[in-house]
Amino acid sequence: MLYLKDRPGANIVVRGARVLDPVEGIDTVVDVRIDAGVISVIGEQLDTNEHRVVDGAGLVLAPAFVDPHVHLRTPGREDEETIASGTQAAAAGGFCVILAMPNTDPVVDSAATLGALVETAGREAEIAVGFLAAITRGQRGEELTEMAELADAGAVAFSDDGVPVASAGMMRRALQYSSITGRKLALHCEERSLSHDGHVHEGAVAAELGFAGYPSVAESVMVERDLALAAYEGQPIHLLHLSSAESVAALRRARAAGVAATAEVTPHHLVLTDDVVRSLDPNVKMNPPLRAELDRAALLDALRDGTIESIATDHAPHALHEKDVPFEAAPFGVTGLETAFAVLYTRLVQPGLLPLATLVERMTAGPARAFGLDRPRVAVGAAANLVLLDLEREWDVDAQSFKSRSRNSWLLGERLTGVVAMTIAGGAVAFEA
């Protein structure tokens, strides 16, 4: 289900780093030895065996990150991102696994299209990529895709992300049929008859600026519908990019009632509110939109207590000329792979709003669990999927330094704390600062 290019496993000893793996219960300064890409020893004063020695003094060594929601724009918009550039960007952000959404051109709705991606990833991907396939053909919401064949061809899950599955009946059929594949549905919840024409969260800012509102109930009524259907069919679902307090409340209730629902939240929904839309900067335009402070606070609470167990960037590259237009004309979406950890560390961990261990868990084990993937971990015998973080160093976000082909980041010009010094993915060094 995950694909990356073949590389020889690294032989490395990381010396003196603070090793942090909240799930393994490790938070201590210790050496880690990697033999041929596999963690072989964790201990004091390890033999180097002529391995490369990486000085980890003052750094944190953690499981590398998993991003369940990335747009690689391939096929169709390789000018915006490719599997090569997207996975390089991911490696630079400390990720060892990303999952790519199928809303490409053509849509990933056939084994042939998926097969071509799998083959390209085997040649180009610096870190492991999983591909989601569409729930409905062309994401039109009318006919199911051939899910069994797609699963055999390597689909990691199914999603019509970018558009909601409008019909409740179609959603029910998708839940029923996907059950034979053992793959989850990942759902973009939006009731279009409520959100249509909406560019900005319906509230004081939209009212002041004159935007048609995209109310939070446009998300939450669909969340409620899909949770009800998931409960009725007894199938698990994953809710993409939650943005509103009402959705969080619905998810909490459903989980308490035993519905197997997981959910994700993006860095921008965790740290920004619709207040910043007053700048009319197209790089703060995304779907779902930035919402009110009470929504942001509810999302952060849910992330803290585990109701939402995954952080997802929803990395959505757009060509320069497409974003360089009036706010109202700009497409939805922002990039995020290369800034996700640093912005959350700077804006949430440093001010004491989120423990570092929780952040690491929600960026690694949480999303891995949600999609049934092996959890990146610091444990003897595990493949080396590790990130080395310098939590002291500051850096300025600069479009020139992005590995991504696109630059539509809402963080351009911002100063962040926390640098990815090295990413080891699938046993090999995928990025080094």
Place this chain on the structure above:
Amino acid sequence: MTSIRLVRDDLRPPGPPPRRHLLSVSDLTRDDVQRLLGTARTFESALDREVKKLPTLKGRLVVNLFYEASTRTSSSFELAAKRLSADTLTIKSAGSSVDKGESLKDTAQTLGAYDPDVIVIRHPQIGAPQLVARVTDAHVVNAGDGKHQHPTQALLDLYTMHQEFGRLEGLHVAVVGDVLHSRVARSLLQAFALVGIRCTLVGPPALLPRGLDAEMTTDIGVIRDADVVYVLRMQQERMEAGANYVPSLREYAARWGVTPDRLRPGQKVMHPGPMNRGVEIDPRVADSVDALVETQVRSGLVIRMAVLYDVLTGGPVGVRALAAAEVA
């Protein structure tokens, strides 16, 4: 700063717009408003002369870039520039490269190559003036961007009210109609707050924006209490089948139309134009002596002269003291 960083600047979140632009009423202070109204007053007295042209902006270039149909605003900006002796260039989207799919950024940069002093822009999309301000060196004046802002309309309306009542502070204005889609209403609301005018928004429930910090009611009866009833245009395009903001124009006119029997005798009525007679405004009201619509149009000319003058000179010279005293 390297040249590369300069290229990237247009991608950065824009800071507060520099004062040389007029993009939104929210960029203005109370002092700015008083100064602009004072400057307009000075220009108005000059227009009483037989030769109405002032040499003030001789040699300056004002580009009017209009992406939306407009009679009042485009003609008054053009005439305002001419009365101040500036050169003018008016580009309408129909018949220009815009028809060939040229992006706003490219059109703005093309026109920017003539080094215009001011670009006046009207555009159907929110944020268009901000984009022009980012990609050109001109002073940018927003002549209406989508449903967002129309700052010179708000200023000319303040000017009109001041002329009529001799003061602004303490007035009560009822704004009636499609507030949700109205850039005029949004601009007025901010302008009223700056000068101390009380505002009541009146309209059908779905056309009053949710979350707006303002006095709002669906009861048309309250307009009798206001000094001025400001009637908004009911936009036909909002009434497309299936939109269902109101069931029909007929029902709208019956419930929220401004008719003589809903007004006090002598109560002043304003409308930004163009009017839909028989929908939001009864023709008898539109034609009554208490309708200030023509005064608004005349105010539009002097206000736009004042705005062009102000952005190009950074404020009036020699008229400031007089102006402030007169308006206060």
